[in-house]
Amino acid sequence: xxxxxxxxxxxxxxxxxxxxxxxxxxxxxxxxxxxxxxxxxxxxxxxxxxxxxxxxxxxxxxxxxxxxxxxxxxxxxxxxxxxxxxxxxxxxxxxxxxxxxxxxxxxxxxxxxxxxxxxxxxxxxxxxxxxxxxxxxxxxxxxxxxxxxxxxxxxxxxxxxxxxxxxxxxxxxxxxxxxxxxxxxxxxxxxxxxxxxxxxxxxxxxxxxxxxxxxxxxxxxxxxxxxxxxxxxxxxxxxxxxxxxxxxxxxxxxxxxxxxxxxxxxxxxxxxxxxxxxxxxxxxxxxxxxx
Numbered sequence: 001x002x003x004x005x006x007x008x009x010x011x012x013x014x015x016x017x018x019x020x021x022x023x024x025x026x027x028x029x030x031x032x033x034x035x036x037x038x039x040x041x042x043x044x045x046x047x048x049x050x051x052x053x054x055x056x057x058x059x060x061x062x063x064x065x066x067x068x069x070x071x072x073x074x075x076x077x078x079x080x081x082x083x084x085x086x087x088x089x090x091x092x093x094x095x096x097x098x099x100x101x102x103x104x105x106x107x108x109x110x111x112x113x114x115x116x117x118x119x120x121x122x123x124x125x126x127x128x129x130x131x132x133x134x135x136x137x138x139x140x141x142x143x144x145x146x147x148x149x150x151x152x153x154x155x156x157x158x159x160x161x162x163x164x165x166x167x168x169x170x171x172x173x174x175x176x177x178x179x180x181x182x183x184x185x186x187x188x189x190x191x192x193x194x195x196x197x198x199x200x201x202x203x204x205x206x207x208x209x210x211x212x213x214x215x216x217x218x219x220x221x222x223x224x225x226x227x228x229x230x231x232x233x234x235x236x237x238x239x240x241x242x243x244x245x246x247x248x249x250x251x252x253x254x255x256x257x258x259x260x261x262x263x264x265x266x267x268x269x270x271x272x273x274x275x276x277x278x279x280x281x282x283x284x285x286x287x288x289x290x291x
Contacts, residue, residue: 001053005039007071010129010200011249012167013101016069017061019053021045021086025073027105029144030133031211032174032204034289036073044078047085054086054093065096076104076128080116087123101127101167106147106155117162127165127197130155135190136183139175143212149190156194166196172232172253173204173224180224184232188239199240201248201257203229207289226254226283227276233257234272237265254283 005023009016024042025035036042050070057064068090075083087100102125109128112120134140137149147155159166168191175183191199204223206213215221224232237246240261246268248257255275259268 001056002049003071005072006035008035008073009069009071010103010167012200012247013067013069013129016067016099016101017057017064019050019057019068019070019090020072021050021070021083021102022072022075022078026077026108027074027146029146031143031215032133032171032207034207034210035291037209042074042077044082047082047089050086051089051093054090058093063096064094065098067099067101068094068097070100070102073103074105074108075102076112077108080112080119083125084119084123087120087125091124097124099126100124101129104128104130105145106130106132106152109155109158110151112158114158114162117158117164121163125164127167128159129167130159130169130196132156132168132187132190132194133171134174134183135187136175136179137186139179139183139186143174149186153190153193156196160195165198166194167198167200168194168196169200169202170236171202171204172236173229175224177222177224177228180228180232181235184235185239188236191240191244192242195242196244198245198247199261200250201233201246201253202250203252203254205252205287205289207291213288223286226280229254230272230276234269234276237261237268237272240265252289 003020022044024040026042028036132152135149156166206216244261246259246261257268
């Protein structure tokens with residue numbers, strides 16, 4: 001199996017077989033992300049090479065019955081025909097595979113349109129890890145996400161319509177102090193319209209060699225502290241009415257919140273209230289990320 005450039009996968013894919021389908025990210029403009037800024041330009045690996053790697057994995061693992069994740073940063077942007085060929089081959093090579101997943105941003109999900117997404121679902125794609133980050137248009141514009149709130153909602157609805165699971169990522173604190181509450185409320189409102197199967201929480205950490213870190217250092221972006229991020233999280237949960245699985249499986253978060261909504265909402269809100277009573281010195285310290 002061959003890998004090129006930075007290879008990242010979601011924590012929930014820790015036990016997945018990693019078969020690289022694309023290199024880099026076609027957008028690569030988000031102000032908070034450092035992963036592909038100095039890496040190789042986005043490209044799609046030939047289907048024949050990807051299938052060779054799948055066969056190499058079969059030779060090593062036998063009849064793999066786990067899950068497969070196809071890096072890199074925005075694999076859903078690859079041509080539909082290539083993805084269909086790869087997912088179909090993966091199912092033939094590993095007939096017992098439980099799940100096949102990719103990263104994908106809303107604008108590239110929309111480009112597939114309903115017909116393309118249905119083809120991918122039929123070929124075996126079961127889940128897309130989608131970086132929503134925020135449901136607030138001003139925040140999305142400021143972080144150069146490349147898509148607005150309406151586009152995020154459209155992409156989410158397309159996934160639901162075509163039967164592909166949507167694992168959505170939210171960045172707490174990405175609006176700084178200035179728009180913290182507005183970001184939380186607007187994000188909850190967008191999630192209610194999207195109705196994703198999973199909502200995964202991350203907390204903003206400035207990363208090396210990013211525009212947002214430079215703004216933090218200049219004082220142009222005032223970061224939210226632990227208590228402000230927790231209050232932001234509380235606002236998000238209070239306004240979130242959609243049925244979904246909430247996860248906070250990430251090292252950046254101040255507390256771990258996991259549950260099924262709406263069933264576990266009151267318990268989760270109580271956990272936040274309890275954490276708000278803690279002194280800020282008891283939470284993880286400020287740090288600059290390098291990965």
